[in-house]
Amino acid sequence: MNLSELTTLRVGGPAARLLQPATRDELVATALELWSGFDEWFVLGGGSNVVVADEGIDGDVLRVVTRGIERTDSGIRVQAGEPWDGVVEYAVANGLAGIEALSGIPGTAGAAPIQNIGAYGQELGETLVAIDFLDFATGDVLRLPTAELGLGYRTSELKRGRLGVVLSLELALTASGDGLSRPIAYEQLAKDLGVQPGEHVPLAQLRAAVIALRASKGMIWDAADPDSISAGSFFTNPIVSENFARGLPSDAPRWPTEPERPPRVLPLGAPIPVAPASGEYLVKLSAAWLIEHSGISRGFALPGSGAAISSKHTLAIVNRGHATARDIVQLAGYVQTRVMSEFGVLLQPEPVLVGVHL
Structure with a gap:
C-alpha cells in the first residue's frame, strides 16, 4: 500500500511493512519488537501533518490506531x-x-x-x-x-x-x-x-x-473540496526579535510574546519606582501575510506542477489531484525563497518531512 492512501496530502510511496496493532498492549509489543532490530521505522498517526517521499519509506511504518x-x-x-x-x-x-x-x-x-x-x-x-x-x-x-x-x-x-x-x-x-x-x-x-x-x-x-x-479556509478534510487536500498550514508563524519586527512594513501583523507585567499597588505618597529595563522581547509574525505580500497569491502554482497554494488560504499547499511529494516541496521551497528575498524571514515548515527536504 502506498502511504499516499493514508495521508491527507495524498502523496507518498510504499513502506517496507505497514503495521497496525489494534490494542495498546499490541502497540507496545510491536514497537519493542521493531526496536530490537536495526531496520528503519516511522510512527504514523492520522497522516495529516506529514509529507512522505514519492519513493516511500525504506523501513517499517507503525500506524497508531488504538481507540478509546x-x-x-x-x-x-x-x-x-x-x-x-x-x-x-x-x-x-x-x-x-x-x-x-x-x-x-x-x-x-x-x-x-x-x-x-x-x-x-x-x-x-x-x-x-x-x-x-x-x-x-x-x-x-x-x-x-x-x-x-x-x-x-x-x-x-x-x-x-x-x-x-x-x-x-x-x-x-x-x-x-x-x-x-x-x-x-x-x-x-x-x-x-x-x-x-x-x-x-x-x-x-x-x-x-x-x-x-x-x-x-479548506481546513476540514473533504475529498470533494480540492482546497482541503493538504497538510493544513504548511508554515508556522515566524517568531523574530522586536528590533527585526520594527523593520517590517507598518501594516505587517505582529504580536509581542512578552507577557504583560502585573499592575503594582503603591502606598499613598510612596515614590514611583523606575521601571526596570527589560530585555528585547520576541514578536510573532503572520506567515500568511508574509506570503501574500511577497507576491504569492491564493491559487498560485509553478508551471507544470500538481501542487498549488490553496485558493482559500495562503498557508496551505494543496494537491490538485496529480501532485507528487517533489511538487509539494518545490512549491514550499519557492515560497520560502520569495519570503526570504522580500522580508529576510525564513519560513519553517509545520509538517514532518519524511525522505524529502526543503
Whole structure:
C-alpha cells in the first residue's frame, strides 16, 4: 500500500511493512519488537501533518490506531489512535470545556502533544495533564507530565527528537454545568459568534462556528473540496526579535510574546519606582501575510506542477489531484525563497518531512 492512501496530502510511496496493532498492549509489543532490530521505522498517526517521499519509506511504518475515551475525575483519558476531532466532539457532548476551539483539527490524539496543536485562542498545553509514552531509549512506558514535554508554539520535546510512541493522553477539562465554553480568546471567532472576546457561548455553538471557519479556509478534510487536500498550514508563524519586527512594513501583523507585567499597588505618597529595563522581547509574525505580500497569491502554482497554494488560504499547499511529494516541496521551497528575498524571514515548515527536504 502506498502511504499516499493514508495521508491527507495524498502523496507518498510504499513502506517496507505497514503495521497496525489494534490494542495498546499490541502497540507496545510491536514497537519493542521493531526496536530490537536495526531496520528503519516511522510512527504514523492520522497522516495529516506529514509529507512522505514519492519513493516511500525504506523501513517499517507503525500506524497508531488504538481507540478509546474514558472519563476521569478531572477530565478524560484518550488512547493515541483516537481521531482528535472525535475527542473534541466527545468533550462537547459531555459538557466538558477546554478544547472546544480545537474542533475540526485532523489527525490523531497521539500526535496532538507532539505538535502542541492550537487554534482560535486555545492550545493543547492548556489542558494536557500528562501522556503515557513508550520510550525508545529505555523500552519503558513512562508517564510524562506536561511540564516535562517542553511544549511551545507548534513544538515539544517529542518533535525536537525524543523518540518513542505516545500511547495515551490525560486532559483536565472543566465540567460545564451550564454548557458554556471557556472565555473566547480569538477576536475573529468572537465576531462570528456575535459576542465580545472573553465572553462565553454554548459549547456546541462554539464548536459549530470553529468548524465553519475551518471549512471556509479548506481546513476540514473533504475529498470533494480540492482546497482541503493538504497538510493544513504548511508554515508556522515566524517568531523574530522586536528590533527585526520594527523593520517590517507598518501594516505587517505582529504580536509581542512578552507577557504583560502585573499592575503594582503603591502606598499613598510612596515614590514611583523606575521601571526596570527589560530585555528585547520576541514578536510573532503572520506567515500568511508574509506570503501574500511577497507576491504569492491564493491559487498560485509553478508551471507544470500538481501542487498549488490553496485558493482559500495562503498557508496551505494543496494537491490538485496529480501532485507528487517533489511538487509539494518545490512549491514550499519557492515560497520560502520569495519570503526570504522580500522580508529576510525564513519560513519553517509545520509538517514532518519524511525522505524529502526543503
